[in-house]
Amino acid sequence: MTSIDGSVREFHRADLQKELLSVANVFASTIQAPAGEPRLPESMVAPAAGEGPRLTLVAADGRVLQDNQSPATEMDNHADRPEIIDALESGAGRSIRFSQTVGADLVYAAIAIPRPAGDTVILRVSQPLSRVTATERRITTAIGIALTAAVLVTLLTLIFLSRSISSRTRRAALAARRFSSGDFTGRLQEDGPIEFSGLARSLNGMAEKLDASISTLQVQTSEMLAILQSMSNAVIALDREHRIIRLNNASLQMFDLADIDLRGRLLEEVIREPALQKAADTALKSGIRYSAEIPFSRSTRIAELIAEPMADGQGETIGTVVVLEEVTRLRRLEQIRTDFAANVSHELRTPITSISGYAEILQETDDPELIRKCGDVIVRNTSRLSAIIEDLLALARIEDPQRRSMLELESVQIGSVFDSVIHSTKEAAQAQKVTITCHVDGEPTVRGTRPLLEQAISNLLSNAIKYGGGDAPIEIRCSTTDDGMVRIEVEDFGAGIANEHLDRIFERFYRVDRSRSRELGGTGLGLAIVKHITSVLGGNIQAKSQLGVGTIFIITLPAG
Incomplete structure (x- = not known):
């Protein structure tokens, strides 16, 4: 405020001095200039003139010629007054100083007036500084009030703007924080100043794009995970340090792993299969696909393995993908097929060799007894060969998926099946001197076909007759279990x-x-x-035996 007061004071006093000089110039043209001494106009020395500016006419030697407010004779020589000295030197002079005549501070302005007679007089105009100070105070007060009001208005405006900006900035920050956390449900209002509305539009546009991109990524990720988890093959993704990135459900089942988050753990820590670790390491180091068939170290299972380097979008190798397919059953089936082919060849070759050999003997002999013996051998081996072929055809029919799907299952009474089977094996039982006893608990029925049931039970009964031992009884039983299954038992008391x-x-x-x-x-x-018949009919078979006591075969079938 002090600097404002000083600036106002300096400006106002300088302006007043200019105004007083202008007044002096105006009065200079009205000063009477006869041959005698110059005089002020009568109007300026009238009693009322005391209320206006003070006018003083001074000679070049400093004598006061006339003053409109004080007697000139009572006034000192003004040759040493600053404004008089300046006026004589430059034509105009100004000063602010204490007046000995008036006894107060005055503002002075003086001009030099050349006269026709060749001499120069000075017209000085002055005004009490007290009037100037009062005006300055009023101006300063007015300026202070105006500045205070302006400052208050500015502060209020700044507070309002600050709160508005702070509120909008806070809303924008909260929205950005929500967007960064994946919450795109809300949007910013796009009103207000152009800067904030533009920022809101940019954030809303960014949120919409991020929402769309994240939704697309989520859909793609869900699809990929669904595909991965639905695969029957085990899939394991590893990083360069052999840490697990992801594995699917088939992997958990194949290696008997708990359904927990295994990501980030070392492969060798989770799955202790050296062949698997070797495959992953080989594929990573060589940079090419590695395939092998590996046996599991802790079981009899076998798996086909493919390990291939995994690259990112820039083609940099970031790990390995290992795909495993368990082929234990396939290899077992292949072994069964190989064994089956070898057994069939062996089983067929034996009777064919016998038939061929004895046929050659028949061609070379006329001995009736030898011919009869050879004929018996040929007939017996032919029957054996026929039985093998019939059984092979029966197996083929049972295993044929198309034939199995065409089976028309019906409700079959087990009691009638037992009667039919006992009747068909009666002669064989009598030849072995075997007694067959039958016990059926109630009237149980099963869901199946009569021919298949008769063949299954007949095979079991025939085996019991052949291997049960002479004079040893055979028992066949049928009952219903608590869980709604029918239990069929064929028991012998042989070796x-x-x-x-x-x-x-x-x-x-x-x-x-x-x-x-x-x-x-x-x-x-x-x-x-x-076994195949019981499987086709939705049941199972098991055998229990004890050496020297006997054997019992148990068939369990769904009740019908």
């Missing part, structure tokens, strides 16, 4: 089967005693046929 054979007796051509089986005319396919 029994050792435990090491029980898991394999349902395999094709598997025999516990090969020599005895051929002697009794067995093909090695009877139990395999029974």
Whole structure:
């Protein structure tokens, strides 16, 4: 405020001095200039003139010639007054100083007036500084009030603008924070100043694009995960340090892993399969696909493995993808097929060789007894060959998916099936002096076909007659279980089967005693046929045996 007062004072006093000079110039033209001394106009020395500016006429030597407010004779010589000195030197002079005559501070302005007689007089105009100070105070007060009002208005405007800007900035920051966290539900209002409306439009546009991009990525990620999780092959993605990036459900099942988040853990820490780790390492280091068939170190399972380097969008290798397909069942089937082919060849070759050999003997002999013996051997081996072929055809029919789908299942009474089977095996039982007893609990029925049920039970009963031992009884039983299944049992009291054979007796051509089986005319396919029939009818079969005590075969089928 002090600097404002000083500036106002300096400006106002300088302006007043200019005004006083202008007044002096106006009065200079009205000063009377006869041959005598110059005089002020009468109007300026009238009593009322005291209210206006003070006019003083001074000679060049400093004598006061006339003053409109004080007697000139009582006034000192003014030759040393600054304004008089300046006026004589430059034609005009100004000063602000204390007046000895008036006893107060005055503002002075003086001009030099050349006269026709060749001399110069000075007209000085002055005004009390007290009047100027009062005016200055009024101006300063007015300026102070105006500045205060302006400052208040400015502060209020700034506060309003600050709050408005702060509120808009806060809303924009909150919106940006929501957008960055993935929440695109809200939008900013696009009103207000152009800067904020432009910022709001930019943020809203960014949110819409991010929302669309993230939604697209989420859909694509969900699709990829769904495809990955629905794959039957095990898929494991690894980084360059062999840490798990992702694996699918098939991997968890293949390696018996708990359904927990395994990402970031080392492969060798989670899956202890050296062959798998070697494959991943080889593919990563070589940069090319690596494939192999690996056995599992802790089980009898086998898997086909493909390990391939995994690259990012720039083609940089970032890890390895390992795909495994379990081929244990396939390899087992291939082995079964190989064994089956070998067994079929062997089983067929034996009777064919016998038939061929004895046929050649018949061509070379006329001995009736030898001819009869050769004929018996040929007939027996022909029957055996026919039985093998019939059993193979029966297996083929049962395993044929098309034939299985065409089966018309019906409700079949087990009691009538037992009667039919016992009747068909009656002669064989009598020949072995075997007694067959039958017990059926109620009238159980199963869902199946009569021919298949008769063949399954007949095979079990025929085996019991052949291998049960002479004079040993055979029991066949049927009952209904609590869970709605029908339980069929065929039990003999023969020599029994050792435990090491029980898991394999349902395999094709598997025999516990090969020599005895051929002697009794067995093909090695009877139990395999029974197992397939029970499987087709939705049931299962198991065998229990104890050496020297006997064997019991148990078929469980859905009740019908």
